Every structure is written in structure tokens, then in C-alpha cells.
Amino acid sequence: MSTTTTTTPSKRKSSTTTTSSTPKTIHFTSRTPTWTYLKLQLINNPPTSTTSTPLDPLTARTYLSAALSQFLGLTGTSIPIDILKISPPSPSSSSTTSTGGKAVGGGGAGLGSTVWTRVPRDDAAAVVAALSSWIGGSANASGGGSGDVGGGGGSVAWRVCAKGNYLGALVNGGGGEVFVP
Numbered sequence: 001m002s003t004t005t006t007t008t009p010s011k012r013k014s015s016t017t018t019t020s021s022t023p024k025t026i027h028f029t030s031r032t033p034t035w036t037y038l039k040l041q042l043i044n045n046p047p048t049s050t051t052s053t054p055l056d057p058l059t060a061r062t063y064l065s066a067a068l069s070q071f072l073g074l075t076g077t078s079i080p081i082d083i084l085k086i087s088p089p090s091p092s093s094s095s096t097t098s099t100g101g102k103a104v105g106g107g108g109a110g111l112g113s114t115v116w117t118r119v120p121r122d123d124a125a126a127v128v129a130a131l132s133s134w135i136g137g138s139a140n141a142s143g144g145g146s147g148d149v150g151g152g153g154g155s156v157a158w159r160v161c162a163k164g165n166y167l168g169a170l171v172n173g174g175g176g177e178v179f180v181p
Contacts, residue, residue, distance in 0.1 A: 036124035037084075037170050039162040040115045040131065045155050047110025054088050055113035063136060063156060064117070071130035079127060082118040084167075089113055114161070121165065131158040 068076030164170035
């Protein structure tokens with residue numbers, strides 16, 4: 001007697017364990033980034049000497065808060081601003097020679113430190129408007145200002161040099177030079 005055995009195919013997929021040497025590529029597009037990055041420059045008028053103290057994070061935060069509170073009131077002070085980096089003024093921009101009370105080669109204003117900040121994307125337009133329209137008194141001036149307009153012999157202001165949603169695109173490269181000490 002002969003018996004025939006037939007196997008019926010299983011309804012489950014067969015588990016094929018093929019190892020691929022190339023990993024799968026995942027594409028990710030962020031259409032609405034959370035943050036906006038700003039490159040700011042502090043302007044001193046009249047230009048301070050090159051031996052003045054460099055801008056520290058506490059003074060930068062005070063100037064930023066003063067600009068936001070003057071423009072937006074209490075709402076402006078509640079906007080979170082992260083200071084990512086403060087770089088000292090470049091030697092070429094701070095080497096203005098004074099002749100007869102006028103600065104030569106500096107356009108009449110001393111270019112100060114560069115500050116990289118991060119703000120929420122929704123508040124970026126208000127922050128740019130507040131910072132670009134603010135002129136405050138300098139604490140380093142001979143009269144000793146308190147951060148408000150007037151306050152002695154000198155004033156400070158912010159120049160918005162660049163604004164972007166991606167830090168890497170903002171610094172013209174990979175962004176590595178932002179975090180180099």
C-alpha cells in the first residue's frame with residue numbers, strides 16, 4: 001500500500017532572515033521648526049576703548065530683557081531667550097582710531113560682541129522688532145547707565161545680523177564653528 005503525503009502551504013508568511021549590508025535610509029523633513037536662531041551684534045555709541053570689559057552673559061541677558069520689556073511690556077519679559085554663544089569683537093571691527101573726537105573707519109559706532117541666541121519660532125518676529133528698535137544706556141559709560149535710554153555718556157543697541165530657522169544654515173556651514181571655544 002502506498003501512501004502519499006501532501007503538505008499544504010502555511011497561511012503565515014515565512015520568516016526569511018536576510019541580512020542586508022546597507023541600512024535603510026530614513027528621510028525626515030521638519031516643516032515647522034520649534035526654534036529660530038538670531039545672530040546679534042552689540043553696538044556701542046560712542047565707541048568704547050578696546051581695553052573695556054568684554055560682554056558677559058549676565059549683561060547680555062540684561063540688555064535683551066530691557067529691549068523686550070520696553071517694546072512688549074510684561075509679555076516681552078516672558079519670552080524665553082537662550083544665549084548660545086558670546087564671541088568677543090573681532091580685532092578689525094574694534095580697531096577704530098579716534099581723531100579729534102570722531103571715530104575713523106568704524107562708521108561712528110563701535111561694533112561690539114556677537115551674541116548667538118535661540119528664541120521660539122512664534123515669538124521671533126516680535127523679538128527682532130524689539131531688539132532692532134531698542135537703544136539703551138551703557139553701564140560702562142562714564143555716567144553709569146542703568147540699561148535705559150540716556151543714562152550718561154554712551155548708549156548701546158542691538159544689530160540683528162542674521163535670522164534663520166536652522167543654525168547650520170545660519171552660520172554658513174555645518175555650524176561647528178559656533179561651539180568652538
